[in-house]
Amino acid sequence: MATETPLLDLQQPGTASEAAPQSVQTTTYTSDNIKILEGLEAVRLRPAMYIGSTGEQGLHHLVYEVVDNSVDEALAGHATRIDVTIHVDNSVTVVDDGRGIPVDMKTLPDGTRMAAVEVVLTKLHAGGKFDASSYKVSGGLHGVGVSCVNALSEEFDVEIWRDGHTYQQNYSKGDPLEAVREVGVSKKRGTKVHFLPDKSIFTVHEYNYDTLANRLRQLAFLNKGIEITLTDERSIDAKGEAKHSDFKYNGGIA
Numbered sequence: 001m002a003t004e005t006p007l008l009d010l011q012q013p014g015t016a017s018e019a020a021p022q023s024v025q026t027t028t029y030t031s032d033n034i035k036i037l038e039g040l041e042a043v044r045l046r047p048a049m050y051i052g053s054t055g056e057q058g059l060h061h062l063v064y065e066v067v068d069n070s071v072d073e074a075l076a077g078h079a080t081r082i083d084v085t086i087h088v089d090n091s092v093t094v095v096d097d098g099r100g101i102p103v104d105m106k107t108l109p110d111g112t113r114m115a116a117v118e119v120v121l122t123k124l125h126a127g128g129k130f131d132a133s134s135y136k137v138s139g140g141l142h143g144v145g146v147s148c149v150n151a152l153s154e155e156f157d158v159e160i161w162r163d164g165h166t167y168q169q170n171y172s173k174g175d176p177l178e179a180v181r182e183v184g185v186s187k188k189r190g191t192k193v194h195f196l197p198d199k200s201i202f203t204v205h206e207y208n209y210d211t212l213a214n215r216l217r218q219l220a221f222l223n224k225g226i227e228i229t230l231t232d233e234r235s236i237d238a239k240g241e242a243k244h245s246d247f248k249y250n251g252g253i254a
């Protein structure tokens with residue numbers, strides 16, 4: 001069983017525990033060891049504050065937000081490919097072959113216990129570093145986090161392949177429908193996110209293939225070596241073929 005990392009880590013920076021008199025509290029809290037976690041209510045109340053707009057740009061921003069998490073996992077050296085699919089209902093799936101979002105149990109500052117993936121998907125992280133500092137910005141509207149996508153989705157499903165197991169959890173409008181559960185074994189590694197943007201929030205409900213393709217091409221160019229694909233199941237033709245793009249830029253001289 002993995003060692004638990006507290007979400008509220010009350011360290012005493014600059015104080016050697018041996019030197020400090022037992023009865024004297026010298027604790028200094030810095031922004032570095034306090035992780036402020038807020039719920040997603042604010043995101044549904046003021047979506048534009050988090051994703052820029054509730055129009056066409058905001059709708060597409062949801063995809064960029066999810067893909068950025070996978071790009072970060074690739075930049076950390078753990079993922080090699082990212083596959084994006086637009087489904088017939090304009091829901092989107094993003095799959096990567098990274099380590100998989102951790103599923104170990106965490107204790108929140110209020111004592112609630114929750115799987116790490118549920119913390120990632122239901123809490124806004126502000127005012128401090130998140131564990132493993134894996135939530136970096138990779139362009140655009142400053143990685144507001146995949147939890148915002150969850151908050152603004154009618155359906156949001158995550159599947160994780162990690163340590164020989166498959167884990168799943170489903171959400172609606174940011175609320176979990178059940179706890180994270182192990183649903184089987186797997187030799188794969190990685191994360192799949194499937195989401196259906198909430199039609200009551202967005203004023204545009206159809207994804208534009210070229211808009212997504214242009215952004216994914218740009219990400220593949222900026223992050224050489226990562227393979228990023230886009231498949232459009234809305235466009236399946238008589239031969240059963242969907243529109244598809246495959247982006248991969250290698251380092252050397254092409």
Ligand code: 0RA
Binds near residue numbers: 100191
């Ligand atoms: C936090 C910690 C670790 C991985 C991730 C998050 C992670 C997040 C996403 C989102 C999409 N794909 C992702 N893949 C990984 C690493 C923890 C560890 O294994 O040590």
